[in-house]
Amino acid sequence: MKILSCILLLVFSAALMSRAQVPEATQAFDRATRLLNQGAYSEAVLAYDEASRDGLESAALYYNRAIAHYRLEQIGESVLYLRRAESLDPDDLKIRHSLSIVSSRIEDHFSELPAPIWTRLQRLLVSLIPVNLLLISGIVLYLVLVALLVVYIKRIAENDWLRRARYVCGIAAGFFLFAGFTTSFWPPFPDESVVLVDELVLYERPDEQASVSERIHEGLVVTTITKAGDWIFIQLPNGAQGWTTSDGLGAI
Amino acid sequence: MYFQLTRSTYQKTNSSRWSVLTLSWVLGVSIFTLIGIPYTVTAQSVKISASINDSTIGTEEGLVYTISIEGAPGQDIQTPEAPAGEGLSLLQSIPNTRSNVSIINGAVTQGYSYSWTYRPTGAGIASLGSTTVRVANTVYKTNPISVTIVPQSQRPTRTQRRRDPFASLFSTLGPQNTEELPELTDRDIFIRAIPSKTSVVQNEQVTIEYQLFYRAGIQLRQSRLTDSWDAEGFWREELEVETRPIPEIVVENGLRYNKITLKRAAVFPTRAGDLSIDSLRIESEALIPTSSQDPFQRMFSTRSRFQPVKLGSASIHIETAPFPEGAPASFSGAVGSYSFSSKIDRTELEVGESIKLTVTVSGSGNLATMDTPRFNPPAAFELYEPQVELNLNRRGTRLTGSKSFSYVLVARTNGNFELPSIEFSAYDPRSGNYKIMRSDPITVSITGSATTPMSVTATTNGLPVDDVAAPFSDAGEWSNKKGAPLHTAAWPYTVLLLPLLFLSGLFLYQRHEDKLAGDISYARNRRAHPLAKKNLKKAVALLEAGDTIAFFAELERAVMGFIGNRLNVSERGLTRQQLDESLRRASVSDDIRSRLSDLLNVCDQGRFAPVGFGRLELEAASEDAATIIVALSSILGGKR
Numbered sequence: 001m002k003i004l005s006c007i008l009l010l011v012f013s014a015a016l017m018s019r020a021q022v023p024e025a026t027q028a029f030d031r032a033t034r035l036l037n038q039g040a041y042s043e044a045v046l047a048y049d050e051a052s053r054d055g056l057e058s059a060a061l062y063y064n065r066a067i068a069h070y071r072l073e074q075i076g077e078s079v080l081y082l083r084r085a086e087s088l089d090p091d092d093l094k095i096r097h098s099l100s101i102v103s104s105r106i107e108d109h110f111s112e113l114p115a116p117i118w119t120r121l122q123r124l125l126v127s128l129i130p131v132n133l134l135l136i137s138g139i140v141l142y143l144v145l146v147a148l149l150v151v152y153i154k155r156i157a158e159n160d161w162l163r164r165a166r167y168v169c170g171i172a173a174g175f176f177l178f179a180g181f182t183t184s185f186w187p188p189f190p191d192e193s194v195v196l197v198d199e200l201v202l203y204e205r206p207d208e209q210a211s212v213s214e215r216i217h218e219g220l221v222v223t224t225i226t227k228a229g230d231w232i233f234i235q236l237p238n239g240a241q242g243w244t245t246s247d248g249l250g251a252i
Numbered sequence: 253m254y255f256q257l258t259r260s261t262y263q264k265t266n267s268s269r270w271s272v273l274t275l276s277w278v279l280g281v282s283i284f285t286l287i288g289i290p291y292t293v294t295a296q297s298v299k300i301s302a303s304i305n306d307s308t309i310g311t312e313e314g315l316v317y318t319i320s321i322e323g324a325p326g327q328d329i330q331t332p333e334a335p336a337g338e339g340l341s342l343l344q345s346i347p348n349t350r351s352n353v354s355i356i357n358g359a360v361t362q363g364y365s366y367s368w369t370y371r372p373t374g375a376g377i378a379s380l381g382s383t384t385v386r387v388a389n390t391v392y393k394t395n396p397i398s399v400t401i402v403p404q405s406q407r408p409t410r411t412q413r414r415r416d417p418f419a420s421l422f423s424t425l426g427p428q429n430t431e432e433l434p435e436l437t438d439r440d441i442f443i444r445a446i447p448s449k450t451s452v453v454q455n456e457q458v459t460i461e462y463q464l465f466y467r468a469g470i471q472l473r474q475s476r477l478t479d480s481w482d483a484e485g486f487w488r489e490e491l492e493v494e495t496r497p498i499p500e501i502v503v504e505n506g507l508r509y510n511k512i513t514l515k516r517a518a519v520f521p522t523r524a525g526d527l528s529i530d531s532l533r534i535e536s537e538a539l540i541p542t543s544s545q546d547p548f549q550r551m552f553s554t555r556s557r558f559q560p561v562k563l564g565s566a567s568i569h570i571e572t573a574p575f576p577e578g579a580p581a582s583f584s585g586a587v588g589s590y591s592f593s594s595k596i597d598r599t600e601l602e603v604g605e606s607i608k609l610t611v612t613v614s615g616s617g618n619l620a621t622m623d624t625p626r627f628n629p630p631a632a633f634e635l636y637e638p639q640v641e642l643n644l645n646r647r648g649t650r651l652t653g654s655k656s657f658s659y660v661l662v663a664r665t666n667g668n669f670e671l672p673s674i675e676f677s678a679y680d681p682r683s684g685n686y687k688i689m690r691s692d693p694i695t696v697s698i699t700g701s702a703t704t705p706m707s708v709t710a711t712t713n714g715l716p717v718d719d720v721a722a723p724f725s726d727a728g729e730w731s732n733k734k735g736a737p738l739h740t741a742a743w744p745y746t747v748l749l750l751p752l753l754f755l756s757g758l759f760l761y762q763r764h765e766d767k768l769a770g771d772i773s774y775a776r777n778r779r780a781h782p783l784a785k786k787n788l789k790k791a792v793a794l795l796e797a798g799d800t801i802a803f804f805a806e807l808e809r810a811v812m813g814f815i816g817n818r819l820n821v822s823e824r825g826l827t828r829q830q831l832d833e834s835l836r837r838a839s840v841s842d843d844i845r846s847r848l849s850d851l852l853n854v855c856d857q858g859r860f861a862p863v864g865f866g867r868l869e870l871e872a873a874s875e876d877a878a879t880i881i882v883a884l885s886s887i888l889g890g891k892r
Binding site: 025033059139142143154181 | 624626628631634635637638715718719720721722723724725726727728729730731732733737738739744747748751752754755758759762
């Protein structure tokens with residue numbers, strides 16, 4: 001009981017601390033937005049950076065920062081923050097519209113590989129229930145099942161409802177835990193990055209003397225496969241792969 | 253007979269074209285004199301060539317001079333005169349005449365040849381003068397030919413011809429049959445790699461043609477490429493060549509060859525610098541005509557006279573310059589001669605419908621790697637990835653073709669919109685300039701579900717058509733940035749594992765409890781040792797208290813209770829004989845049973861006549877009881 005109390009206290013304290021930083025972030029956001037509307041785009045970017053310094057984020061923060069970058073002709077950064085905004089609020093029309101406008105400025109156009117059926121199913125599931133919620137739901141149901149099993153083993157009580165509850169909890173816990181762990185270990189949305197420089201050279205090996213396999217340009221969203229030191233192995237939307245240095249990419 | 257023919261220059265002397273042909277003749281002679289390359293003159297379909305068997309002969313060798321006439325009927329040909337020789341003496345005034353018929357691509361061609369044999373009069377430079385050939389009413393004149401005569405000792409040793417045709421037949425039985433096969437030299441058979449250019453701009457087309465030359469009379473079989481042909485630093489496209497080529501007779505360096513095109517490829521340097529293309533290597537088997545006059549030997553030695561040969565062309569170096577400066581913004585590396593066109597399937601549509609805008613780039617160049625031209629339609633259209641269609645024409649000596657980019661645009665807003673022009677630029681190496689091509693802007697009218705035409709500056713949702721939407725004025729809901737994913741933390745696994753262990757323990761404990769409650773034997777067995785231990789402890793306490801009677805009573809209870817629990821029998825009312833019998837059935841040894849009997853007797857004595865028991869005896873009895881319990885415990889089993 002004492003342990004549970006300590007955990008609840010810690011969670012409550014953390015929530016209170018983050019809430020305490022919200023007014024400061026909001027003030028920074030308001031100041032940055034005023035600068036943005038005045039056309040001081042570089043200053044606005046710095047102010048938005050300040051607003052997100054305490055680990056807080058919001059779709060509006062990312063969106064406005066993307067607009068500032070767009071006005072500065074920084075297409076890569078603009079795509080990066082619009083994609084972040086979209087991840088927080090995927091249904092917002094303004095975000096989607098602006099993303100399509102900015103994407104039309106991207107030089108590279110690759111055909112996209114179709115996702116496998118299981119990946120599409122995972123994406124559908126994750127769009128309905130976030131991965132962490134899947135896991136937590138599975139754990140809670142699992143604990144309920146354990147409690148029901150204790151009742152059953154100790155013969156505290158037994159009837160049809162308890163038996164049905166055990167079955168339902170078992171199946172539900174199994175499903176949520178399976179879905180949660182599979183989507184955690186094999187995420188349907190791989191790590192993505194945006195090209196932030198005018199041109200990024202892809203090499204066949206992590207070596208600048210290696211043959212050049214492709215040249216990609218600012219704003220293109222690529223998938224990160226692995227990293228090796230300063231080198232990063234990425235995949236283009238059409239499935240082509242290559243090594244490049246990580247300093248020209250921004251992780252979404 | 254094996255002829256190695258060298259062709260000289262001919263000039264048509266048709267009287268009606270005299271002035272022009274004379275000029276050509278003069279030019280031809282001049283070129284021949286300067287660079288030593290002969291050329292052929294054909295009149296209509298008549299083709300005449302003259303050659304000698306070798307440009308260098310020994311003083312004891314014969315020189316065969318041959319005039320070949322193709323494409324003319326025999327009755328129109330007047331037997332030519334042998335040319336006069338300087339340093340050469342004619343051995344026969346009447347030429348050897350041969351005729352042949354060849355069918356090429358279904359066309360029948362008849363040919364005649366006239367040969368004379370000359371003998372050198374000494375070492376030095378000899379020459380044969382010109383002669384005339386009359387075919388119908390046309391007169392052709394040959395050019396003089398020079399021949400180098402060297403002392404016979406400087407010529408390669410050759411097997412003397414056998415004058416006796418039967419001698420060779422019989423000699424095949426003996427070891428002296430050592431007919432030497434002629435050696436193939438680089439002059440007899442070789443591959444020539446011919447690049448169309450050796451100095452180009454990056455991505456400019458270079459056509460490489462590999463031609464196999466082999467002397468007349470040589471037969472080839474089982475020819476194959478030995479190595480993979482590589483051209484690092486180039487984009488490569490194969491061009492078509494005849495799969496069953498008919499050799500073309502050509503004269504190279506004064507000698508007559510059959511020529512076959514082995515391979516033709518268009519290559520495009522992908523980077524600047526001095527780039528090289530590997531040599532083309534083939535392996536084959538060559539049949540070299542023998543000089544033997546023996547018809548039997550010629551017939552039966554065919555198989556043995558096929559020699560394996562390995563051939564390789566020279567590697568090619570292409571000097572590649574980078575793209576010239578001044579490239580337009582739309583330039584993406586296209587080099588070549590291109591034309592550009594665009595078409596749209598319609599210009600009026602409704603919201604939700606699509607139109608297809610197709611731009612096509614045609615011409616000669618590297619179409620395969622050509623990038624998609626940039627196209628930024630108004631935001632009223634949803635633009636899909638263009639469909640790309642590539643058509644390459646690999647026939648001929650250059651790679652040509654077309655590449656089409658079909659943009660599908662779906663109308664999302666009604667109104668009149670202008671599709672901007674699409675720009676394509678390429679560097680044209682012929683003119684040395686960048687060429688910019690643009691499609692015409694197209695106005696598209698969209699009607700549809702919207703009841704009132706929308707302004708071109710806003711969508712149905714009030715968002716700007718060609719610009720990003722306005723920024724948010726409110727920060728919205730703040731949230732903490734995502735930390736580490738839940739599955740990377742340890743606590744979920746702990747929460748899952750601990751209840752599992754708890755459940756397992758609980759299950760086992762409950763099963764134990766159930767067994768204790770339902771199985772008396774199990775329960776007594778489980779309780780036997782703790783109870784005996786407890787009784788022994790109690791007896792020791794009584795010993796310390798000096799209560800001898802109670803001590804022995806407790807000691808007997810401990811031992812008997814232990815035995816009763818372990819054997820699951822009631823120890824009350826159990827006679828000593830019954831006890832002993834039960835223990836004997838339980839395989840308890842006589843020694844232990846005897847010790848037990850002694851102990852029980854001592855206990856009886858202590859309880860009923862407790863006289864003479866000192867502390868030592870009491871402690872010994874307690875120790876005996878513990879020892880017997882331990883011994884019985886190991887024999888009767890059960891938990892201690």
